[in-house]
Amino acid sequence: MNFYLNNIFSKLLFLFALIIVGLTLWYTNTLANQFKVEEKKKVALWAKATKELSDINNLNYDVGFIFEVVNNNTTVPAIQTNEQGDIIAHRNIIKNNSDKDLINQLDYMKRNYPPIEIELIDGSKEYIYYKDSKLLQQLKYFPFLMLFIMGLFMLIGYYALSNARIAQQNKVWTGMAKETAHQIGTPLSSLVGWLEHLKQKQVSKSVIQEIQKDLNRLTVIASRFSKIGSLPKLEELNIVNVLDDSIKYMKKRTSSNISIKLYSHNQVTQTRINQDLFEWVIENILKNSIDAISERGSIGIYLKEDAKNVLIDFTDNGKGIKKSFFNEVFKPGFTSKKRGWGLGLSLVKRIIEDYHKGQVRVLKSIPHKETIIRIKLNK
Numbered sequence: 001m002n003f004y005l006n007n008i009f010s011k012l013l014f015l016f017a018l019i020i021v022g023l024t025l026w027y028t029n030t031l032a033n034q035f036k037v038e039e040k041k042k043v044a045l046w047a048k049a050t051k052e053l054s055d056i057n058n059l060n061y062d063v064g065f066i067f068e069v070v071n072n073n074t075t076v077p078a079i080q081t082n083e084q085g086d087i088i089a090h091r092n093i094i095k096n097n098s099d100k101d102l103i104n105q106l107d108y109m110k111r112n113y114p115p116i117e118i119e120l121i122d123g124s125k126e127y128i129y130y131k132d133s134k135l136l137q138q139l140k141y142f143p144f145l146m147l148f149i150m151g152l153f154m155l156i157g158y159y160a161l162s163n164a165r166i167a168q169q170n171k172v173w174t175g176m177a178k179e180t181a182h183q184i185g186t187p188l189s190s191l192v193g194w195l196e197h198l199k200q201k202q203v204s205k206s207v208i209q210e211i212q213k214d215l216n217r218l219t220v221i222a223s224r225f226s227k228i229g230s231l232p233k234l235e236e237l238n239i240v241n242v243l244d245d246s247i248k249y250m251k252k253r254t255s256s257n258i259s260i261k262l263y264s265h266n267q268v269t270q271t272r273i274n275q276d277l278f279e280w281v282i283e284n285i286l287k288n289s290i291d292a293i294s295e296r297g298s299i300g301i302y303l304k305e306d307a308k309n310v311l312i313d314f315t316d317n318g319k320g321i322k323k324s325f326f327n328e329v330f331k332p333g334f335t336s337k338k339r340g341w342g343l344g345l346s347l348v349k350r351i352i353e354d355y356h357k358g359q360v361r362v363l364k365s366i367p368h369k370e371t372i373i374r375i376k377l378n379k
Contacts (some may be wrong), residue, residue: 014154021150025143032139039076039133044116078130079106088126092133105131184222191215224280232274232355239269239278239310239377243301246282250290257296260286264303271310271377277351284344285314285373292318292371305379312375313363320367329362352377 079102080089093105109115109129118126132140195211240262247260254260289299293316302313321329328334330349352360352375363372 017150017154021147024146024150028139028143028146032136035136035139036132039130039136042076075133075135076130077105077109077133078128079109081106081127081129083125083127180225184218184225188215188218188222191218220276220279224276227274227277232277234272234274234356236270236272237275239271239273239312240264240267240303242273242275242278243282243303243312246279246286247301250283250286254290258290258293259298260301261298262301262303266303266305269303269305269310271379273356273377277355281348281351281375284348288344288373289314289316289318289371292316292320294319308379310377310379312377314373314375316371317369318371320365320369320371321362323365326362326365330360 075092077092078090079087079093081087087102087106090102093102106129109131113130115127115129118128120126192215195208195215198211199208243262243264247262251260286299293299297317300313300315302315304311304313325334330345332343332346334346349360352358356377358375358377360373360375363374365371
């Protein structure tokens with residue numbers, strides 16, 4: 001229930017953030033357009049004042065006010081030219097100590113904004129070119145800055161929520177594993193006692209041996225569960241022997257119509273593993289392959305190595321895995337079977353990647369021909 005509530009909350013939070021970003025972009029764009037209109041009015045008023053100043057003999061104008069209009073433009077960059085294109089005056093232009101820079105800025109203004117024409121008293125014409133003020137330019141980039149900040153906060157929030165969810169899942173996973181180990185351990189102790197009782201009753205040795213094997217197996221299983229959630233001890237072991245022992249164990253519990261073979265060029269391949277957990281990995285992958293084979297089939301385990309890595313390819317000719325599910329099969333709860341929890345391959349991924357710092361993935365899959373799951377371990 002909490003998972004679904006958190007999922008809905010995350011979606012609502014994301015939608016709310018999008019609405020805020022959209023409104024911010026819309027408002028800032030509207031504000032920038034208003035500023036642009038006002039700046040154009042300023043330039044037009046400056047052009048009109050310049051025209052009136054050209055009629056110096058007209059005493060009907062307040063010359064002081066006209067000068068104030070001209071001088072009050074302290075924000076909009078503007079360049080005034082004559083009909084021949086020569087620069088007469090400029091305002092609010094920052095030059096890099098060269099006339100060439102002024103000409104470059106004039107070219108930029110010509111390309112982006114139409115000039116304001118001034119028709120003087122003597123019939124000649126002058127032109128005022130302009131561009132956006134520094135304030136307006138900053139205002140244009142403000143939405144992108146807001147978008148970046150919002151995106152950054154959303155990314156941090158998503159990362160924090162994901163980590164919190166993973167931590168919660170790990171806590172549940174560890175708790176279940178520890179409880180399972182405890183629940184197995186209690187009857188296991190009783191079974192050991194009953195086995196000793198059977199020995200005293202002179203029960204057949206072969207029966208006693210088989211029961212002892214199953215008890216040993218239950219002890220190993222309980223040990224595996226107890227190690228989930230704690231840092232396991234890795235030892236330098238010959239992985240060929242570990243694979244061989246696991247194959248022998250699985251063969252006794254598998255139909256004779258399914259062959260399981262190990263292919264290795266070397267008799268000794270050393271790598272650091274935790275034997276109990278790694279045997280669990282092998283068994284889970286082999287069980288997955290056996291379930292994928294309907295009646296008859298074969299499973300091959302190919303062991304390779306180079307200077308840095310040990311590669312183990314598990315192949316089978318079962319029903320295969322769709323390419324779209326190559327990553328999904330390692331997620332908890334994913335299963336193609338009618339029964340089952342879908343935890344086998346997710347457990348494999350956790351043991352290999354979290355505890356052994358290796359990699360596991362579906363390399364390829366062709367239904368009823370070849371499916372390969374590869375484990376990569378560091379030497």
